Amino acid sequence: MKSLVRQGIVLTGTGSAVPDQCLDNHQLNQMVVTCDDWIKSRTGIHRRHLLPAKNSLTTMATEAAQKAIDMAGITAQDLDLIILATSTPDDLFGNASQIQARLGATQAVAFDLTAACSGFVFGLVTAAQFMRTGTYQNVLLIGAEVLSRWVDWSDRRTCILFGDGAGAVVLQASEYDYLLGFQLHTNGTQNQHLKLEFQEEEKVLVDNISVGQGTYKPIAMNGQEVYRFAIQKVPEVIEKALFRAGLDVKQVDWLLMHQANQRILEAVAQRLGIPDEKIISNLANYGNTSAASIPLALDEAVRRGQIKAHDVVALAGFGAGLSWGAAIFEWGL
Template identity: 45%
Template structure:
């Protein structure tokens, strides 16, 4: 696909570029037809309102860290690197193995890493966008040279399986990318440097009671269940998406027509379609995985990136736009030259 429009200029040289991608999904598939045996719902109702047909569910004893490790190893293999080449892990999750220590250090131990730093980011469905921006900033300051950025979730563990408005929406999985300090074009077809070009992060705690988990160690001494005011989240999500995407495009000096691929958070196909229309992004440029994965929160964007990279859609040099919105509310967008 073509690069940026003539006469337009991207912002300063990216600090880090994506050199590897990977993903991991539990084996168990839970279809809408199977859900109909658990709660009062229907396949038509779920598909028409969300676009979801199935999702993956973690097995007993399969933790967020297990999925994260598998995705990380696949991303490292894809990059032609080993754990010894990594000096930073930033892991986005709302479903950690433990209250503490972080799931990132569990992954660090599983990978056999003895150096560097590892920590979690908690921004729910926006977590991967937050984590990617954080890792890029740390690479820009020289704190790290190569980073694993992971989004991993086992949302099935915090669902109320009697609540048909929420249990049909979510699934489990993990995705990861390897970021590397960037100083060259690295094969970009346009000759411009590959990597993270611009990002925009937002939050507004006034909406924290619209999408939340009703438990926690300090408040209830329990894990709790996910609760959501669906219509309010739906309405907010479209405006939030447009807000941060337009901000990122303005920073980069591009328009929607310059985008090669739009990889949004996979929460709801109606939200994705409406956002793309408002932004003027061709539907053929939208990467969709929500039908088979459901909403995997922080894992959804890297899972979609991994699939679209593996099947050859996203190619080196493509301009890729990522965006997400989640509980908090948090929302954000990142523009990457692949």
């Protein structure tokens, strides 16, 4: 039996999609006791895109995916694997297969991956394992979320933060490996600080046999604890990923973190000694889109020419789990 040949990875396409519908801070002020200045000063968010009722995550994710495929210059039939990073699927059994069908990616295996706001980075590393062994040549990785479905719109602590969106990248086999290093972590003992729990009611079936049925509670978050966690753990994980890549922080051209809070982005950059002008941020226009936030910001930066060939980009995701991770890659186009 022949052994699988190790191969490198290059990102060749990006794409994104967001709903047309927007909710700005002034409109939020009509719903809860808050104000535009307070939200902007505490979070950096000005507005967020929200998916209207009777619209689907699948449609939005498919649009982002097709744009990434087009940029990569391949067809959907060339894809070997589709990974959808999401915590808010249309179907609890998963949406990746529906995206596969809509794209016409008949040769691709497809599955969902749930790691909340770390989902895109975890998905990138997962894809890399299939590709580095030579198993798959062309992989589509999507981050997509409809968090508006699970927000308590009467809770001013959380409803100001979240938005909906999708972002995607195409990864292809390469002679040179552009994924330079990564590091992933989880600490389940801190799960209570950010969660979306199942809420059950007992249903008696027969005799003494019962089951729990119900739905999910709205998002619950301890903002102070998540902030402390992020500014401590994210710089550490980026430094570890850089060490694995054999690079120094001074060699990073762009810092692209999960878009959760502008103060977190700036605090992490300061701790690493990365100047503010190297921070990629689109938080003001989209809010926190969880697993979609990194690929959405990446797509915008690539399409406006901000990220150029051979730029070194440090990605970092962090959030529910609690989970966090970083990946260092060189933009190869």
